[in-house]
Amino acid sequence: MTVAVAGEVDAANAKHFAHAIREAAGVCRAVIVDLTAVPFMAFDGASALYAISAHFSREDVEWCVVGSPAVARVLQLCDPEGLIPRAEVPVLRGAEPA
Template sequence: MSGRGTSKQVTIRARGEVDASNAKQFADAVCHAAAGDNRITVDLSDVGFMALDGVAALHAVNARMMHADSSWYVVPSDAVSRVLRLCDPEGLIPVAPTTRPTLRLVEPA
């Protein structure tokens, strides 16, 4: 995990997996890196697997960010997006809008 930014904005990037063995450490690391900043981007685009514990960690981060009055959002990988669709149907975790191209089906001539 790495972080960079100014005193008003920081980007935190994680890669690999977020599961039961590291979810609490992940949440603590994100909150520690974000301390004192007002706009946080959590870049999870290189996370290949996220377990349910990872979603619980993101909810913990959300609670801390709300308490600190910090705005934040997640840049998800496909794996993270799938788990969030299943485990956060209310959309409580703020997710960056995707800019992926959409597929258009074409009827054969």
């Protein structure tokens, strides 16, 4: 399952963000959290991703984050050990949607 998020993730909505991801994933065994449409993520967003990771670990859910440049920067700073699983998606400049 893919859960796509759009908009900013900051101190005001980070807890709701984490809860919404967990709820949307339901009982899936594999989840991709698509954050490519997140133009800004505060450090609170990294804390929320750690909470999501802990929840998915307890539930034996495989998961990963696909992030925007803003998300990648926050994870680079807040998760240098790479505990939050990330996947890279190549950007195709000028590509037309199918």
